[in-house]
Amino acid sequence: MNRRLTALALGLLAAGATFNAAAQQQGVSDTEIVIGDILPLTGPPALLGVAHNLGVKAAVAEANAAGGIHGRKLRLISEDDGYVPSRTIQGVRKLINSDKIFAFTSISGTAQAQAAMPLIKQTGIPAMAPITTYEGLYQPTIKNVFAVGYDMREAVYELVSKMAERYPNKKWAVISQDDDYGQNVRDGFERAAKEKKLQVVSSQIYKKGQSDFSSEILKVKQAGAEALMAGGVLGENVTMTKELERIGHKIPVGVTYVSRVPASAKMMGSAGETVYTVDYVYLESSPEAKGFMDKLEKHLSAEERARVNRYTFTGYSAARALFAAMDKCGKALTWDCTNAELAKLKNLETGAMTPISFAADDHLAAPKLFLLKADPAATTYKLVQ
Secondary structure, rough: OHHHHHEEEEEEHOOOOOOOOHHHHOOOOOOEEEEEEEEEEOOOOOHHHHHHHHHHHHHHHHHHHOOEEOOOOEEEEEEEEEOOHHHHHHHHHHHHHHHOOOEEEEEOOOHHHHHHHHHHHHHOOOEOOOOOOHHOOOOOOOOOOEOOOOOOOHHHHHHHHHHHHHHOOOOEEEEEEEEHHHHHHHHHHHHHHHHOEEEEEEEEEEEOOOOOOOOHHHHHHHHOOOEEEOOOOHHHHHHHHHHHHHHOOOOOOOOOOOOOOOOHHHHHHHHHHEEEEEEEEOOOOOOOHHHHHHHHHHHOHHHHHOOOOOHHHHHHHOOOOHHHHHHHOOOOOOOOHHHHHHOOOOEEEOOOOOOOOOOOOOOEEEOOOOEEEHHHHHHEEOOOO
8 A cells, every 4th residue: 555645544543533432332322323435426436436325325215214223313424535545534534533423334446445444444443345345355354344245356257267168269368457456357367367278369557547548459459369358447448349349359358347337338339249247236127136226216316316337236235234234233333243243244135236245254245246248239238148
């Protein structure tokens, strides 16, 4: 992690409240429980952050309509970090020390969670992490941090393995980002390539923030690659697939589940017809998600529903897991009890994704993955049978 951000986080902690027994029940009154999330609500990453926030709002509305948690209604306070780590630290400090929240439903993205982790670990406040699942959240286990998702390296490994089975004996290429996210993509790809004995003819790394991929894609074509693992976040993958189509080299492309949002399918257009991903979140149109979609209809406005994507599903599911643990604690709600109950959670069905489970030595939910294919005509993805 950036040393300046680490120093800032520790300095803010030293200057903040003393986390004693009283803090164990902060945000809890006879009638209310205050929870919070820190996430990007502005800028390009808001596509993910706003959607997540809507999922939490739906979970809060559902719980409150049922009488709250042991008679206490839930109140959500949201902080926008703009996907900037220094703002994440400031927002986390505000939520803990000023707003006195009881728990976090999100701790933003990878770099942001890394920056805020010294604060979160030392307080012991329950924190859910459904937006990022970088390994520092769960290896080694942190008693108060619970990641809802799938290890990115494992997800890429599963994706490439499944694609290799569908497209055997193909020459492969990989393009990844020059950061921790990109390294996870490379690690997963390289493991699959080794185990499946794939012929890799091109491996390239691009700079974060890059928007022109004409050079990289031309090299993919010149190398004779017949399948590509596109390791961008969202817009980068759209650009790569469109460039492949532009130069007449339309080949199977794998993208991470981060890109599995309607906006990406729409932006790719016909270029996305051979794009695959894996995910653990139910498709909006699937029979499994019907009950959840009905809940969104009930608890969100039409304007809000227009901004729903897979992160709404994960935000809702993580909040449901948190609320289930809090409910187990009864009226004597504390941080320690909530963390302990989260660690016991088994096969929680939320209707939004495959079941959630944790263990004392495993704070990564790692739900079941399934293979999906982009459906540009319907601006969504579909299950591959």
